[in-house]
Structure formats: C-alpha cells, structure tokens
Amino acid sequence: MEPEIFINFKHYNNAVGTNSEKLLADFKSIKNQDSLYYCVAETDLYLQKSFPELHIYGQHVDSNGYGAFTGSVSMESLLDLGVKGSLLNHSEKRVDSSIIESIVKKSKELGFKIILCVENLDEAEKYSKLEPAYIAYEPPELIGGDISVSTARPEIIGQAAEICKGRTKLLVGAGVKTKEDVDTSMALGAAGVLIASGIIKNAKPINRLVSLMGNR
Numbered sequence: 188m189e190p191e192i193f194i195n196f197k198h199y200n201n202a203v204g205t206n207s208e209k210l211l212a213d214f215k216s217i218k219n220q221d222s223l224y225y226c227v228a229e230t231d232l233y234l235q236k237s238f239p240e241l242h243i244y245g246q247h248v249d250s251n252g253y254g255a256f257t258g259s260v261s262m263e264s265l266l267d268l269g270v271k272g273s274l275l276n277h278s279e280k281r282v283d284s285s286i287i288e289s290i291v292k293k294s295k296e297l298g299f300k301i302i303l304c305v306e307n308l309d310e311a312e313k314y315s316k317l318e319p320a321y322i323a324y325e326p327p328e329l330i331g332g333d334i335s336v337s338t339a340r341p342e343i344i345g346q347a348a349e350i351c352k353g354r355t356k357l358l359v360g361a362g363v364k365t366k367e368d369v370d371t372s373m374a375l376g377a378a379g380v381l382i383a384s385g386i387i388k389n390a391k392p393i394n395r396l397v398s399l400m401g402n403r
C-alpha cells in the first residue's frame with residue numbers, strides 16, 4: 188500500500204501567503220499526487236482553486252456552518268472552495284471533546300475528511316470510536332524535533348494501529364524526516380505520516396519530499 192503523506196505547512200513564515208503558493212507550485216511538479224495532502228494555513232485555502240490537481244487540506248475546522256459565527260472556519264465553506272478535509276485537534280490547536288464529537292459526526296454527513304490528532308493511546312482509543320477518516324498519533328514531546336516517532340516510540344505505533352484497526356486509518360507524526368521513518372511506520376501498521384518541519388524547514392522542501400516518497 189502506498190503511504191499517504193500529509194504535509195502540514197503550520198504557520199511557518201516560508202509556508203504562508205505567497206510563500207505557500209510558491210511551495211505548492213514546486214510540489215505540483217511531482218507526478219504522483221494521489222497520496223500527497225497539503226495542509227495549508229486557513230488564509231491560503233483559497234489556493235485550492237489555483238491548484239485543482241492538488242489535495243489541499245485545512246489545519247483546523249469549527250463545528251458551525253454558515254451564519255453569524257465571527258472568526259469561524261466551517262466545513263461548508265471549505266467544501267465550497269473544493270477543500271475536502273482538514274486536521275483537527277492538533278497539539279498546537281486543541282479542541283474540547285464535545286466539539287470534536289460534533290465535528291466528526293457532521294464531517295461524515297458532509298463527506299468531509301477529518302484527520303483527528305491525538306497525543307496518546309488513551310485518546311486514540313477514545314476518538315477512534317468516533318470513526319473519523321484518520322487518527323493522527325503524535326507524541327507532543329517529539330514534534331519539531333530531530334528524533335522521529337518511529338525511532339523513539341516504534342512500539343506505540345503498533346499499539347495505535349491495533350486500536351484503529353477496523354475503525355479508521357492511522358497516521359503517525361513527530362520528527363519524521365526520512366523514507367526509513369515512513370517505511371517503519373507503514374510496517375508497524377500506519378497508513379501514512381503527518382510531517383511538517385522535516386519538509387517545510389528543509390532548505391529544499393521538494394527534494395526532501397521526493398526523497399521521502401522514494402521510487403513511489
């Protein structure tokens with residue numbers, strides 16, 4: 188199975204606004220886009236219209252639809268832009284569990300894909316029962332660091348995969364940088380990875396992404 192690679196642009200200076208557009212233009216040159224997903228800043232989601240061939244996803248959504256909801260990011264508005272999914276409950280943007288439940292329920296009604304981030308196995312157990320499109324397991328202490336989750340906590344990937352089996356697909360993230368990290372995660376039962384700094388903070392993001400994909 189081909190690994191699904193979700194690249195979180197976060198709010199890095201070189202990945203927001205016109206810089207986000209430049210990165211997407213670079214990434215567009217990769218032929219096989221089937222399993223690549225670009226999670227851009229909310230202000231850049233309109234770029235889905237300029238790059239219809241790319242899977243552009245959000246970094247956060249709210250539970251409300253259209254209406255008097257100042258500052259909201261509704262799934263309805265993203266779908267109207269052509270954006271078909273989003274991260275939710277990232278360690279850097281945590282959400283109350285009652286809100287998570289209502290967003291995941293609604294996402295399934297709308298056909299919108301939620302990548303629900305969790306910080307530990309208890310959360311993986313609790314939230315996988317909601318059957319979001321994906322659970323993304325990331326130990327917070329490894330996020331943005333040099334040691335990958337597949338190096339530091341390989342056993343936990345297998346345990347998370349066991350929890351998600353039959354309910355949802357598992358992504359793993361934190362410190363992912365190499366093809367070996369991706370291969371190890373896949374071998375342990377993940378469907379793919381969630382990666383940010385390993386690509387975005389690299390001097391040549393496209394080269395790093397291509398190398399992460401290997402010959403795929």
Ligand SMILES: O=C[C@H](O)COP(=O)(O)O
Nearest residue numbers: 195330331361362383384
């Ligand atoms: O969303 C991505 C994760 O927080 C992982 O970040 P990182 O690849 O910089 O460790």
